[in-house]
Amino acid sequence: MQWTTIVKKEMLEDFRNFKWVWVPLVFILIAIMDPLTTYYMPKIMDAVGGMPDGTVFEMPEVSPYTAIMMSLTEMSMFGVLVAVAITMAVIAGERKSGVAELILVKPVGYFTYILAKWTEKVILILASYIIGMLVSWYYINLLFGEITIGEFVPLVLFYALWLIFVTTLTIFYNTLFKTPGIVISVTIATLLGMHIVYRIFQHKLSWFPNSLSSHIGDMLNSGSIPSELWGASLVTILVSVVLLFASRYVFRTKEMAN
Amino acid sequence: MEELGINFALLAPLLLIQLLLAIIGLVAWFKTEETNGPRMLWLVIILLVSYIGPILFFIFGRRQ
Numbered sequence: 001m002q003w004t005t006i007v008k009k010e011m012l013e014d015f016r017n018f019k020w021v022w023v024p025l026v027f028i029l030i031a032i033m034d035p036l037t038t039y040y041m042p043k044i045m046d047a048v049g050g051m052p053d054g055t056v057f058e059m060p061e062v063s064p065y066t067a068i069m070m071s072l073t074e075m076s077m078f079g080v081l082v083a084v085a086i087t088m089a090v091i092a093g094e095r096k097s098g099v100a101e102l103i104l105v106k107p108v109g110y111f112t113y114i115l116a117k118w119t120e121k122v123i124l125i126l127a128s129y130i131i132g133m134l135v136s137w138y139y140i141n142l143l144f145g146e147i148t149i150g151e152f153v154p155l156v157l158f159y160a161l162w163l164i165f166v167t168t169l170t171i172f173y174n175t176l177f178k179t180p181g182i183v184i185s186v187t188i189a190t191l192l193g194m195h196i197v198y199r200i201f202q203h204k205l206s207w208f209p210n211s212l213s214s215h216i217g218d219m220l221n222s223g224s225i226p227s228e229l230w231g232a233s234l235v236t237i238l239v240s241v242v243l244l245f246a247s248r249y250v251f252r253t254k255e256m257a258n
Numbered sequence: 259m260e261e262l263g264i265n266f267a268l269l270a271p272l273l274l275i276q277l278l279l280a281i282i283g284l285v286a287w288f289k290t291e292e293t294n295g296p297r298m299l300w301l302v303i304i305l306l307v308s309y310i311g312p313i314l315f316f317i318f319g320r321r322q
Contacts, residue, residue: 018282022316025275029309036272085317135271142268 002108006116010090014124019086023124027132030078032139034070038062039143064145065220068152071136072159072213075129080191083125083163084170088184090117091174091251111248118171118244125167126160155216158229161236162212166191168240168247175251207231209239276308283312286320293319 014020037044042059045051091114094100103113133156140147169190173183198210205211206228215229283304287293293300293315300319303311 017320018286018316021282022279022313025279026313029272029275032272036268082313082317139268 003112003116003119006103006108006113007120010117010120011123014120019124023082023086024128024131026082027075027079027128028135029132030074030082031071031132031136034074035067035136035140035143038067038070062144064140064147065217067140067144068136068147068155069213069217069220071133071140072155072216075132075159076162076213079129079132079163080166081188083166084184084187084191086124087121087167087170088174088187089180090121091171092178092180092183095178096180110252114171114175114244114247114251118168121171122164122167125163129160129163130156151220154219154225158212158216158219158233161233161240162209165209165236165240165243168243172243172247172250175247175254207235209236212236279309279312280304283315287315290320292321294321295319 011020039062042057045057091100094103100113104110133152137147137152166187170183170187173186173190177183177186194208194210198205198208201208202211206215209232211228211232215226215232218226219229284301287297287301287304290297300315304315305311307314
């Protein structure tokens with residue numbers, strides 16, 4: 001199938017430009033940064049000094065749930081940023097350099113092309129994210145206390161939906177704009193806009209994609225999957241599917257060259 | 259490190275990641291003939307800015 005051929009070609013490209021090495025490393029860093037600094041904060045304060053003698057700091061006791069939510073918060077900042085940055089040029093860049101034409105004059109459908117690009121990037125990003133979260137899980141079990149596998153797996157799977165959505169959004173803007181720089185700025189602007197809308201109408205929008213991580217927090221604390229989490233997941237998946245089909249439509253109607 | 263009471267085994271992976279990023283950054287730098295901006299400047303950034311330097315180079319340094 002052509003689809004697998006393009007996916008393989010993309011995989012090879014990402015191996016050659018080291019994405020398969022550095023993206024997982026960066027996601028590991030992102031995931032463990034916050035839990036580790038929190039754990040060592042009292043020691044860092046000691047080492048940096050500058051406190052008058054006898055200063056006593058009461059550090060709040062951090063539960064393992066809070067610690068793993070720290071990893072997710074970092075993921076939603078820097079993880080998303082890295083995901084957008086490595087996806088910003090997948091189609092826009094190939095259009096600019098003319099590779100897209102070379103591929104599309106062959107009997108390759110527009111949708112096959114987009115879907116193959118999307119699949120490869122989603123595999124890369126999710127694999128890196130899962131590796132990062134596994135390392136963070138290991139550290140949190142050592143430093144803060146136990147998180148069972150029954151809690152960890154749903155957390156990772158539900159949050160993966162958000163990363164899939166972000167990748168799909170970037171692919172969509174890839175078909176709309178031809179310059180990677182514009183793609184990254186518009187994607188981040190959209191994500192910020194969604195964040196602001198969610199912050200303002202938080203209590204009304206319990207199925208909004210942005211609410212995924214707060215529902216995941218509820219899930220950890222209550223021990224069962226709240227219905228809003230299913231709702232938000234459904235909406236996120238639907239929006240991603242719609243965006244994929246929209247990118248197909250936009251890509252077909254846009255002209256290739258400048 | 260020991261006198262601070264910090265367990266070195268816990269932080270070793272961080273150092274390993276930093277080392278790996280710098281090495282891959284260097285290899286990628288050698289293989290890139292045309293960078294965005296001065297080539298030598300990127301070498302300095304990769305070697306001297308820990309963690310962020312190589313990442314910046316991977317994302318912005320190379321012509322796509």
